[in-house]
Amino acid sequence: MTMETQTAKILDGKALAAKIQKELAATITESQLKIGRPPGLAVLMVGDNPASAAYISNKERACAKVGIASFGKHFPTQTSQTELEDVIAELNQDEQVNGILVQLPLPKHLDAISLLHRIAPDKDADGLHPVNLGRLVRGEAGLRSCTPAGVIRLLEEYKIPLLGKQAVVVGRSILVGKPMALMLLEVDATVTIAHSRTQDLKTITQNADILIAAAGIPGLITAQMVKLGAVVVDVGINRITDSSGKSRLVGDIDFSTTAMVAEYITPVPGGIGPMTVAMLLQNTVSSYLQATSN
Numbered sequence: 001m002t003m004e005t006q007t008a009k010i011l012d013g014k015a016l017a018a019k020i021q022k023e024l025a026a027t028i029t030e031s032q033l034k035i036g037r038p039p040g041l042a043v044l045m046v047g048d049n050p051a052s053a054a055y056i057s058n059k060e061r062a063c064a065k066v067g068i069a070s071f072g073k074h075f076p077t078q079t080s081q082t083e084l085e086d087v088i089a090e091l092n093q094d095e096q097v098n099g100i101l102v103q104l105p106l107p108k109h110l111d112a113i114s115l116l117h118r119i120a121p122d123k124d125a126d127g128l129h130p131v132n133l134g135r136l137v138r139g140e141a142g143l144r145s146c147t148p149a150g151v152i153r154l155l156e157e158y159k160i161p162l163l164g165k166q167a168v169v170v171g172r173s174i175l176v177g178k179p180m181a182l183m184l185l186e187v188d189a190t191v192t193i194a195h196s197r198t199q200d201l202k203t204i205t206q207n208a209d210i211l212i213a214a215a216g217i218p219g220l221i222t223a224q225m226v227k228l229g230a231v232v233v234d235v236g237i238n239r240i241t242d243s244s245g246k247s248r249l250v251g252d253i254d255f256s257t258t259a260m261v262a263e264y265i266t267p268v269p270g271g272i273g274p275m276t277v278a279m280l281l282q283n284t285v286s287s288y289l290q291a292t293s294n
């Protein structure tokens with residue numbers, strides 16, 4: 001007798017992100033000859049959240065790899081709202097800077113939403129400015145939120161059919177859930193958004209052809225909640241301490257059980273995380289090409 005094991009195919013975000021970065025590097029090398037300078041990305045971090053510091057060093061490494069100049073701006077926890085607004089105003093005017101990103105979460109005394117409003121929409125590398133979210137709602141071209149854009153790009157790479165399919169997004173954050181639902185709608189999926197107040201989550205997720213878990217709850221989705229043959233995308237990035245006291249990264253999906261029923265699944269790490277970074281770089285490069293096109 002054989003043990004039941006994983007049958008799902010892996011949606012390899014790490015490999016696709018590497019491919020995208022190679023393409024961006026080539027684009028940058030070529031454009032830089034004409035333009036005379038590289039694209040620039042400014043990353044603002046406030047305080048010393050260790051997870052944020054780790055993500056930022058990831059992003060800076062990725063920038064270096066493709067030839068984007070990164071301007072890391074690190075501010076002490078007590079920095080005021082107006083100081084940050086002034087920094088953003090300066091970066092908006094700075095020709096060397098094509099993308100501006102405010103690392104979230106911010107310390108409690110700061111109003112993240114009103115800071116995001118200050119970023120020039122065409123330098124909004126995160127795609128979180130209301131103008132870019134409005135463009136998304138209207139189906140207009142604009143900078144798209146990185147994580148959901150990364151999900152769509154990964155599904156397209158594997159030629160997963162989305163038109164007319166039942167897509168369920170678990171989570172309604174402004175960073176992922178809401179823009180994710182809109183992007184799925186943009187490619188003609190039938191979209192349901194579930195969240196922490198949803199009654200009988202299981203009944204809803206069981207209908208999903210495409211299930212996107214973006215709730216930030218480790219192991220929220222188990223195999224019993226997943227339709228046989230579904231495509232399962234894990235957006236969760238949760239650092240947990242396991243029973244042996246080791247720290248490791250897990251998603252919102254219980255991988256080992258779900259991989260027995262799904263047709264495709266994204267791993268954590270190596271799934272949507274690297275795709276998010278790739279889309280951030282892509283947004284920065286497209287702002288750069290746009291800004292220098294005349």
Ligand SMILES: Nc1nc(=O)c2c([nH]1)NC[C@@H]1CN(c3ccc(C(=O)N[C@@H](CCC(=O)O)C(=O)O)cc3)C=[N+]21
Nearest residue numbers: 055102103104105126146237269270271273274276277
């Ligand atoms: N304004 C803003 N924009 C963001 O896009 C943003 C943010 N704030 N705040 C925090 C979250 C989190 N986030 C991640 C991106 C990549 C990985 C990533 O590459 N993870 C690797 C593993 C990294 C590791 O091992 O620690 C992976 O999943 O394979 C993780 C997390 C972006 N975020």
